[in-house]
Amino acid sequence: MTQDLPPGADAIGRIMGKTADEAFATLSDMYGPDMAMEVMNIGHIWERPGLTRRERSFVAIAALVAMGTKDRLRIHLQGALNHGATREEIEEVILTMMIYAGHARATEAIEVARDVFGT
Amino acid sequence: MTQDLPPGADAIGRIMGKTADEAFATLSDMYGPDMAMEVMNIGHIWERPGLTRRERSFVAIAALVAMGTKDRLRIHLQGALNHGATREEIEEVILTMMIYAGHARATEAIEVARDVFGT
Amino acid sequence: MTQDLPPGADAIGRIMGKTADEAFATLSDMYGPDMAMEVMNIGHIWERPGLTRRERSFVAIAALVAMGTKDRLRIHLQGALNHGATREEIEEVILTMMIYAGHARATEAIEVARDVFGT
Amino acid sequence: MTQDLPPGADAIGRIMGKTADEAFATLSDMYGPDMAMEVMNIGHIWERPGLTRRERSFVAIAALVAMGTKDRLRIHLQGALNHGATREEIEEVILTMMIYAGHARATEAIEVARDVFGT
Amino acid sequence: MTQDLPPGADAIGRIMGKTADEAFATLSDMYGPDMAMEVMNIGHIWERPGLTRRERSFVAIAALVAMGTKDRLRIHLQGALNHGATREEIEEVILTMMIYAGHARATEAIEVARDVFGT
Amino acid sequence: MTQDLPPGADAIGRIMGKTADEAFATLSDMYGPDMAMEVMNIGHIWERPGLTRRERSFVAIAALVAMGTKDRLRIHLQGALNHGATREEIEEVILTMMIYAGHARATEAIEVARDVFGT
Numbered sequence: 236m237t238q239d240l241p242p243g244a245d246a247i248g249r250i251m252g253k254t255a256d257e258a259f260a261t262l263s264d265m266y267g268p269d270m271a272m273e274v275m276n277i278g279h280i281w282e283r284p285g286l287t288r289r290e291r292s293f294v295a296i297a298a299l300v301a302m303g304t305k306d307r308l309r310i311h312l313q314g315a316l317n318h319g320a321t322r323e324e325i326e327e328v329i330l331t332m333m334i335y336a337g338h339a340r341a342t343e344a345i346e347v348a349r350d351v352f353g354t
Numbered sequence: 355m356t357q358d359l360p361p362g363a364d365a366i367g368r369i370m371g372k373t374a375d376e377a378f379a380t381l382s383d384m385y386g387p388d389m390a391m392e393v394m395n396i397g398h399i400w401e402r403p404g405l406t407r408r409e410r411s412f413v414a415i416a417a418l419v420a421m422g423t424k425d426r427l428r429i430h431l432q433g434a435l436n437h438g439a440t441r442e443e444i445e446e447v448i449l450t451m452m453i454y455a456g457h458a459r460a461t462e463a464i465e466v467a468r469d470v471f472g473t
Numbered sequence: 474m475t476q477d478l479p480p481g482a483d484a485i486g487r488i489m490g491k492t493a494d495e496a497f498a499t500l501s502d503m504y505g506p507d508m509a510m511e512v513m514n515i516g517h518i519w520e521r522p523g524l525t526r527r528e529r530s531f532v533a534i535a536a537l538v539a540m541g542t543k544d545r546l547r548i549h550l551q552g553a554l555n556h557g558a559t560r561e562e563i564e565e566v567i568l569t570m571m572i573y574a575g576h577a578r579a580t581e582a583i584e585v586a587r588d589v590f591g592t
Numbered sequence: 593m594t595q596d597l598p599p600g601a602d603a604i605g606r607i608m609g610k611t612a613d614e615a616f617a618t619l620s621d622m623y624g625p626d627m628a629m630e631v632m633n634i635g636h637i638w639e640r641p642g643l644t645r646r647e648r649s650f651v652a653i654a655a656l657v658a659m660g661t662k663d664r665l666r667i668h669l670q671g672a673l674n675h676g677a678t679r680e681e682i683e684e685v686i687l688t689m690m691i692y693a694g695h696a697r698a699t700e701a702i703e704v705a706r707d708v709f710g711t
Numbered sequence: 712m713t714q715d716l717p718p719g720a721d722a723i724g725r726i727m728g729k730t731a732d733e734a735f736a737t738l739s740d741m742y743g744p745d746m747a748m749e750v751m752n753i754g755h756i757w758e759r760p761g762l763t764r765r766e767r768s769f770v771a772i773a774a775l776v777a778m779g780t781k782d783r784l785r786i787h788l789q790g791a792l793n794h795g796a797t798r799e800e801i802e803e804v805i806l807t808m809m810i811y812a813g814h815a816r817a818t819e820a821i822e823v824a825r826d827v828f829g830t
Numbered sequence: 831m832t833q834d835l836p837p838g839a840d841a842i843g844r845i846m847g848k849t850a851d852e853a854f855a856t857l858s859d860m861y862g863p864d865m866a867m868e869v870m871n872i873g874h875i876w877e878r879p880g881l882t883r884r885e886r887s888f889v890a891i892a893a894l895v896a897m898g899t900k901d902r903l904r905i906h907l908q909g910a911l912n913h914g915a916t917r918e919e920i921e922e923v924i925l926t927m928m929i930y931a932g933h934a935r936a937t938e939a940i941e942v943a944r945d946v947f948g949t
Contacts, residue, residue, distance in 0.1 A: 660778070660779060660780060683743065683745075683746075686746075687745060687746055687749065690746075690749055694774075694778065694780075695749070695750060695753060695783075696774075696775055696778065696780035696783035696784075697778070697780060698746070699741070699742055699746060699750065699783060700780055700782050700783055702742045702743065702746050703741060703742065703782070706742070706743065711743070
């Protein structure tokens with residue numbers, strides 16, 4: 236891997252349970268290299284102080300549930316586990332979305348979570 | 355106040371920095387009594403274990419930013435402070451939404467937050 | 474008024490409590506004539522059989538609440554009254570949106586409704 | 593079934609063409625028991641006066657189309673039939689969403705409806 | 712085909728790489744004839760001056776990415792090619808959506824595009 | 831101004847009709863310096879080849895209309911003019927959104943545009 240990765244690339248790797256180089260290779264296969272690099276560019280936000288990685292995973296999941304982007308939710312559900320969150324906590328985030336994003340978004344998301352978690 | 359409030363009504367009061375009765379009275383003025391009571395019915399979700407109030411405030415704010423419901427966001431920004439979050443943490447939640455909800459949702463929300471926080 | 478209006482223009486007028494010509498003139502002032510004419514072109518859907526005007530107002534309001542388009546909601550709240558719905562029925566549609574669109578969309582919409590209805 | 597179900601649980605059953613106990617069991621399998629119980633808690637809104645069940649189905653479907661939650665839409669399409677709506681009326685609700693939610697949301701939803709209805 | 716098609720029906724055909732009659736037949740199979748006719752009614756907007764077809768494809772794609780309507784996106788990705796856009800330009804539109812619609816909408820859309828384009 | 835700005839900061843300035851330093855100062859007043867810097871970080875996407883600035887403005891506007899972020903739309907309407915688009919072209923982008931984002935999003939946006947353009 237000769238591509239120079241930006242500051243924060245490690246954070247994207249950590250979400251995916253990979254090294255930064257492995258993450259970039261996987262995302263390049265999924266999205267092409269330009270979009271993959273833009274995702275790596277996001278990583279620096281995950282390295283900011285102020286929230287723990289676990290907390291930032293919670294807010295990322297809340298947003299993905301509210302928007303209904305279920306494919307990307309799968310990655311961040313695994314990422315939250317990688318950041319030390321428990322299944323129970325993650326399901327609690329999704330359940331809370333019943334209030335804010337409506338019961339349809341929340342229940343569609345819990346089905347994704349149960350599929351990812353194998354429950 | 356003779357209206358019987360449901361379990362969890364205290365949680366709605368706590369978000370608003372009021373007693374449950376005061377919260378119901380305020381929401382009744384804003385929404386009418388039926389909708390206000392439905393909001394009180396939500397409160398039990400805020401009393402569930404699994405997430406701290408401060409964490410649940412973070413995910414509520416993430417959802418409200420992602421949906422662009424800026425008037426309701428104002429209440430929950432204050433609620434997060436009431437739950438022990440700092441302004442810096444709340445602004446960090448909103449900044450993270452640049453990734454997930456787009457820069458327009460995030461920057462419109464930070465303007466609301468800065469107005470609420472008086473910064 | 475020399476502009477030829479499309480079939481269904483009367484339906485737009487009826488929502489606004491105006492004649493078709495008056496509605497087109499008002500919308501032209503608001504949106505310019507091209508967009509106003511596109512709105513008149515929508516009218517034929519309101520003239521379709523299968524739902525009453527009152528029922529179609531209910532589903533229009535449900536959609537506008539779910540999308541959070543509060544300025545356009547104002548027009549359709551008045552339109553629902555013009556189609557024979559009662560304030561109580563309209564508020565019931567909005568309250569039902571707590572389930573499907575989340576409490577923030579629903580409560581922001583009920584505030585709009587109470588402003589339009591003068592309650 | 594020893595779990596106590598809340599007032600309104602029958603309404604959730606009715607949407608699903610089941611008893612309340614059967615509905616809770618099915619939803620528990622889909623979402624886990626906590627989320628399933630929160631769905632049962634929604635049922636009381638379906639029991640409110642002011643709209644018929646058929647009308648409330650129409651506004652639920654309108655919201656689900658506007659939000660693009662197609663999996664949950666499937667359940668409510670069947671629910672609307674269970675509440676006495678006809679296929680023609682339901683398709684008319686979806687067609688009306690072309691105006692308010694855009695042609696992409698409406699046409700994606702009509703494909704779901706035609707799949708559910710077997711047309 | 713004896714059905715009279717509205718002005719602009721050719722534009723819908725052009726998006727789909729078909730004649731207007733073929734497009735109406737295909738859409739009738741997908742959506743039923745009433746919804747298909749409403750789609751044909753949209754065609755006149757595609758015939759308006761002010762933007763090239765290629766430019767209008769770009770803004771249609773931007774909207775579909777922002778809304779997350781991935782099935783309809785497939786048709787318009789092909790439509791943009793039919794209107795003379797290149798794959799590189801279309802992918803650039805989607806990449807730009809990372810800023811405005813969030814990285815989840817953009818990356819889910821690029822996966823659809825790469826599937827359509829066979830890359 | 832001693833703050834180092836990232837590659838692409840000029841692009842943000844150009845949207846706002848300012849130098850990069852002036853743009854950063856203005857956005858810092860609006861959003862605080864951290865969020866302002868994240869907006870500057872977006873600028874490099876505006877400098878990518880593949881689309882003209884005018885075309886990228888069109889797709890940005892399409893997305894902002896589809897999402898209903900009207901405050902941020904104001905900035906990009908002016909940005910599109912700064913990128914050489916005409917009012918007629920911009921209004922045509924918004925009118926096209928009637929199809930994809932629904933008439934409510936489109937008509938609310940055209941009101942914003944007419945206010946910005948002084949028409």
